[in-house]
Amino acid sequence: MAKKLTILLVYTGGTIGMIKDYKTGALKAFDFNQILKKIPELKQLNCEISTISFDEPIDSSNMNTDYYVKIAEIIEENYSQFDGFVVLTGSDTMSYTSSVISFMFENLQKPVIFTGSQLPIGELRTDAKENLITSIEVASARENGQPIVSEVCLYFEYKLYRANRTTKVNAEQFEAFASMNYPPLAESGVHLYFNEHLLFKSEDKNQQLVVRKKLDTNIVILKLYPGITKKVVQSIVGIPNLKGIVLETYGAGNAPTEKWFLELLEKTISKDVNVVNVTQCAGGSVIMGHYETSIELQKIGLVNGKDITTESAVAKLMYLLGEKLTKKEFKYHFEKSLRGEISDTNKV
Incomplete structure (x- = not known):
């Protein structure tokens, strides 16, 4: 037996x-x-x-x-x-x-x-x-x-x-x-x-x-919506000791192209805050540069969350920030599938 x-x-x-x-x-x-x-x-x-x-x-x-x-x-x-x-x-x-x-x-x-x-x-x-x-x-x-x-x-x-x-x-x-x-x-x-x-x-x-038990909780989810104001974004990206942002964008990773918005994000990234681009959609993937409204995000250094869920993006952010990686290392590991959390291609 x-x-x-x-x-x-x-x-x-x-x-x-x-x-x-x-x-x-x-x-x-x-x-x-x-x-x-x-x-x-x-x-x-x-x-x-x-x-x-x-x-x-x-x-x-x-x-x-x-x-x-x-x-x-x-x-x-x-x-x-x-x-x-x-x-x-x-x-x-x-x-x-x-x-x-x-x-x-x-x-x-x-x-x-x-x-x-x-x-x-x-x-x-x-x-x-x-x-x-x-x-x-x-x-x-x-x-x-x-x-x-x-x-x-x-x-x-x-x-x-x-x-x-x-x-x-x-x-x-x-x-x-x-x-x-x-x-x-x-x-x-x-x-x-x-x-x-x-x-x-x-x-x-x-x-x-x-x-791996070192998890960093100095993160925030910033969900975009039509009409979001500069004051709202400023207050979120200005949180003391902030190290990571899960940016919930529209569709395939699109966001406003207004100058104040892009400048705030670029300034935030320059302060060693990692900003990850994930879609608000229930399904589908971020495709950076697919539309004009995401080309600028790609230029200023947003991390591509691809088809990761918001829940998994929060988890992965906590985990990778706890590993004390350089900005380049962080981007490499976030955009790579570590535990099967993102697809290597846009279709499974």
Whole structure:
């Protein structure tokens, strides 16, 4: 009989870990040590499940870099003991959290699957059970003794996505996430089908896991809108100690060509602030220089975010700024795919 695989379940907080007290009607945190009693179907999986929970479950709205590091350290400390990891967080910030974790882990050789739910685990129509069961199944999936998945993923409502490609798109439907610029890595139906040619693999399997914990939060998202004023832009680019800006532009990376706007950006870049150009569109890519309205941005030195999501751009910015790179090095590494977060071409 094949040796049972070991999966570590890490609960940080979020809707999935709540159950209803039927006497009071209030929601309370679920004890994940009792997971097999609540979801006996897990016994059908050929794996042993251990759990670690945050002492105080946190709402996803309170997620921050200290918690990112805490999640990464739990996995790092248990990396040699377990075959795979399932991380439960609140869905509202899951794309941000899972994207950051994907950059923090270098040479990852094991699956780290993020999931959660729209309804608490104790609700009658909950999506929590399916999301959790299939996430554990994904984390324990093997082919020729090797994990099929060896990257940071997000599983929700029958689809497995690369975590750093996702965006939460719906607050009410069970199908809460989308990956507009990259296909699902796996789909769960009658069978669990992996699109293996889409999976990310580390180039050198003999390399040791490296965990990058220095994250720089001196960044801001500047979303353009018609009629944005000089005062608004000035106040944002003038934030003390600012080191990075995710500039959400229109369409394929277009922005106003007004002199004051370009001068403010150029002055900001000259102060060693890295400005990354990402599109406001749900899907598609920044193509710098494609239209006249982005040629000037290219000239003054904006970094091309290509088809990266805003969530992943924030994560990558925090990670690369923490590495203390030169401006040239930063631009090179941001515009390059490090964890499969951007496409090498504009089409997948």
